[in-house]
Amino acid sequence: MTPNETRATGPATAGRAEPIVVARGLRKIFPGRAGDEPVIAVDDVSFELFPNECLAIVGESGSGKTTVARMLVGLETVTAGELAVRGESRAAGVKRLADRRRWAKEVQYVFQDPYSSLNGRQRIGDIVATSVALHAGDTATRRAVQRRALEILDSVGLDERFAAKHPHQLSGGQRQRVAIARALAADPAVIVLDEAVAALDVSIQAQILNLLADIRAAREVSYLFISHDLAVVNQISDRMIVMEQGRVVDGGRTAELLAEPVHPYTRSLRAAVPRPGWRPVRRERLAS
Amino acid sequence: MTDPLLRLDNVRAALRLRGGEQELLRGVSFTIGAGEALGLVGESGSGKSLTTRAITRMLDPAFRVTGDIAFEGASVPRMNAQALRRYRQRDVGMIFQDPRAHVNPVHRVGDFLTEALVRDRGVDRRDAERRAVELLDEVGVRTPEQRLRQYPHELSGGLLQRVMIASVLLAEPKLILADEPTTALDVTAQSDVMAILDEQRRARGLSLLFITHDLELAAACCDRLAVMYAGEIVEQGAHVYEAPRHPYTIELLGARPSIEHRVERLPVLRYDRAAHELLKAEAS
Numbered sequence: 001m002t003p004n005e006t007r008a009t010g011p012a013t014a015g016r017a018e019p020i021v022v023a024r025g026l027r028k029i030f031p032g033r034a035g036d037e038p039v040i041a042v043d044d045v046s047f048e049l050f051p052n053e054c055l056a057i058v059g060e061s062g063s064g065k066t067t068v069a070r071m072l073v074g075l076e077t078v079t080a081g082e083l084a085v086r087g088e089s090r091a092a093g094v095k096r097l098a099d100r101r102r103w104a105k106e107v108q109y110v111f112q113d114p115y116s117s118l119n120g121r122q123r124i125g126d127i128v129a130t131s132v133a134l135h136a137g138d139t140a141t142r143r144a145v146q147r148r149a150l151e152i153l154d155s156v157g158l159d160e161r162f163a164a165k166h167p168h169q170l171s172g173g174q175r176q177r178v179a180i181a182r183a184l185a186a187d188p189a190v191i192v193l194d195e196a197v198a199a200l201d202v203s204i205q206a207q208i209l210n211l212l213a214d215i216r217a218a219r220e221v222s223y224l225f226i227s228h229d230l231a232v233v234n235q236i237s238d239r240m241i242v243m244e245q246g247r248v249v250d251g252g253r254t255a256e257l258l259a260e261p262v263h264p265y266t267r268s269l270r271a272a273v274p275r276p277g278w279r280p281v282r283r284e285r286l287a288s
Numbered sequence: 289m290t291d292p293l294l295r296l297d298n299v300r301a302a303l304r305l306r307g308g309e310q311e312l313l314r315g316v317s318f319t320i321g322a323g324e325a326l327g328l329v330g331e332s333g334s335g336k337s338l339t340t341r342a343i344t345r346m347l348d349p350a351f352r353v354t355g356d357i358a359f360e361g362a363s364v365p366r367m368n369a370q371a372l373r374r375y376r377q378r379d380v381g382m383i384f385q386d387p388r389a390h391v392n393p394v395h396r397v398g399d400f401l402t403e404a405l406v407r408d409r410g411v412d413r414r415d416a417e418r419r420a421v422e423l424l425d426e427v428g429v430r431t432p433e434q435r436l437r438q439y440p441h442e443l444s445g446g447l448l449q450r451v452m453i454a455s456v457l458l459a460e461p462k463l464i465l466a467d468e469p470t471t472a473l474d475v476t477a478q479s480d481v482m483a484i485l486d487e488q489r490r491a492r493g494l495s496l497l498f499i500t501h502d503l504e505l506a507a508a509c510c511d512r513l514a515v516m517y518a519g520e521i522v523e524q525g526a527h528v529y530e531a532p533r534h535p536y537t538i539e540l541l542g543a544r545p546s547i548e549h550r551v552e553r554l555p556v557l558r559y560d561r562a563a564h565e566l567l568k569a570e571a572s
């Protein structure tokens with residue numbers, strides 16, 4: 001336990017609602033391929049995600065951030081520990097299609113690569129409408145679904161002209177808006193954003209970060225925001241946890257943690273960010 | 289005045305299309321002196337990689353290239369095949385964003401490092417291996433002898449990028465073209481790789497063209513910056529990061545979130561092609 005652990009587990013506003021997501025002692029071990037040692041990708045990870053907050057997960061490449069996210073959305077099984085969304089355990093994995101659908105309605109996932117995460121043969125309007133229809137239930141009429149899809153596209157800054165286009169006709173930033181629109185169409189409680197702005201230009205990154213803030217101002221939604229860009233994390237998140245080699249080593253309110261990092265690993269991450277007067281520094285000799 | 293190491297003079301590259309031509313480099317001019325580092329920054333599609341390909345004369349034949357590129361006073365477009373080969377093999381070294389795409393996955397690290405020396409320079413294999421081991425050690429790779437026997441997939445991205453730097457240094461070039469060498473790495477690996485590149489470049493007096501879209505990183509590692517927009521350099525010099533003058537540079541710097549301060553909303557870039565053409569028309 002670190003001194004920051006208590007800061008990390010407290011809600012954004014003390015005494016507020018129940019957490020939506022609770023992870024306790026979460027572990028993921030990948031079996032090693034022939035002759036290799038098994039990989040402990042996630043090791044005793046605990047955190048809580050509260051309604052209407054943005055929790056960032058930061059850490060070096062390979063620290064286990066994506067694996068945590070994949071377990072949360074049911075793309076990966078849980079080796080040990082507890083993972084619950086609104087009190088319902090997800091640790092056992094998805095068995096029935098109905099469960100998968102119910103889970104997807106609560107937790108949606110936006111990937112890093114806007115190029116490969118959308119079906120190239122579907123029109124933008126249909127991509128979003130499919131997600132609306134899937135989560136709206138059987139009572140929704142076709143017209144209502146179409147109208148809702150257009151509203152959602154509009155809310156991410158894509159007017160109806162975009163509905164008839166295909167993903168390849170859009171810029172990277174526009175495609176990432178479509179991915180966010182598709183996630184919003186499920187009306188989820190949680191959106192997991194895994195390096196969702198990493199591949200985008202600064203100008204488009206700014207638009208998407210503003211959009212994410214706008215969405216949160218307009219409706220209740222929580223973000224689990226995965227990134228190794230601490231400037232982006234500072235802009236978007238309320239709290240953050242820091243992962244190193246599968247473990248959570250630090251956590252707390254983002255502004256405080258970045259202003260005065262105490263944990264040596266957080267300090268080293270903070271020190272590696274280029275800024276005025278900064279010089280790159282060499283680490284110890286690399287063994288891997 | 290002596291010639292700079294590299295001089296680009298009004299370089300234009302136009303893509304030949306059925307209906308006409310599309311100019312993608314629109315009059316690029318800059319110089320890099322011996323031992324100097326120039327940072328070339330700009331957003332995706334602005335022409336940074338095309339510029340490096342123009343420098344090594346590796347642009348797609350579909351491009352019509354005009355303007356001059358001079359290396360140590362010799363015109364690159366006018367080099368004959370032999371001179372060009374020598375220029376590419378000995379004078380310039382290249383480091384790319386994705387090292388995995390530029391190594392043969394079934395060749396061991398040792399073969400990758402020594403191949404060019406043995407084949408193109410007639411260096412004895414044992415000597416080449418000894419030099420490779422020395423250089424791996426200098427760029428901070430532990431147990432270099434063991435590394436020579438490994439395959440690229442057995443190395444992390446940061447480690448493989450160190451191997452790439454070692455391979456470029458082995459050829460003893462005068463100029464390094466580094467096209468987003470750290471974009472695929474996390475911040476700690478980035479800091480590490482840039483420190484090694486910087487230290488080795490200074491120790492050897494090499495020149496560097498460093499391409500990135502990270503202005504902070506470029507400012508920290510380069511003597512001067514050049515900012516590209518739509519195939520043109522809109523502003524260059526040592527002042528760019530601290531005191532930008534061009535509206536595009538100012539907006540680009542402003543749109544980046546800060547690790548120190550959180551803002552209500554990030555400023556969004558207003559600068560576009562129309563504003564760009566208008567500004568040019570006013571200036572002339």
Ligand SMILES: Nc1ncnc2c1ncn2[C@@H]1O[C@H](COP(=O)(O)OP(=O)(O)OP(=O)(O)O)[C@@H](O)[C@H]1O
Binds near residue numbers: 064065
């Ligand atoms: N399917 C898998 N099989 C075996 N090992 C895996 C698998 N997926 C991930 N790993 C390993 O688990 C560890 C954590 O990987 P993960 O992708 O979660 O890291 P990350 O923090 O998201 O890194 P990055 O910043 O590079 O995306 C790494 O060592 C990785 O190689």
Ligand SMILES: Nc1ncnc2c1ncn2[C@@H]1O[C@H](COP(=O)(O)OP(=O)(O)OP(=O)(O)O)[C@@H](O)[C@H]1O
Binds near residue numbers: 332334336338501
């Ligand atoms: N072989 C080619 N044929 C046609 N167009 C090309 C070719 N190579 C590049 N282009 C176009 O030229 C423009 C500049 O491309 P370039 O690769 O130089 O951009 P860049 O500044 O390196 O961007 P990035 O940051 O994304 O790497 C882009 O519009 C690109 O689509």
Ligand SMILES: [Mg+2]
Binds near residue numbers: 065066067
């Ligand atoms: Mg990841």
Ligand SMILES: [Mg+2]
Binds near residue numbers: 338
């Ligand atoms: Mg490029």
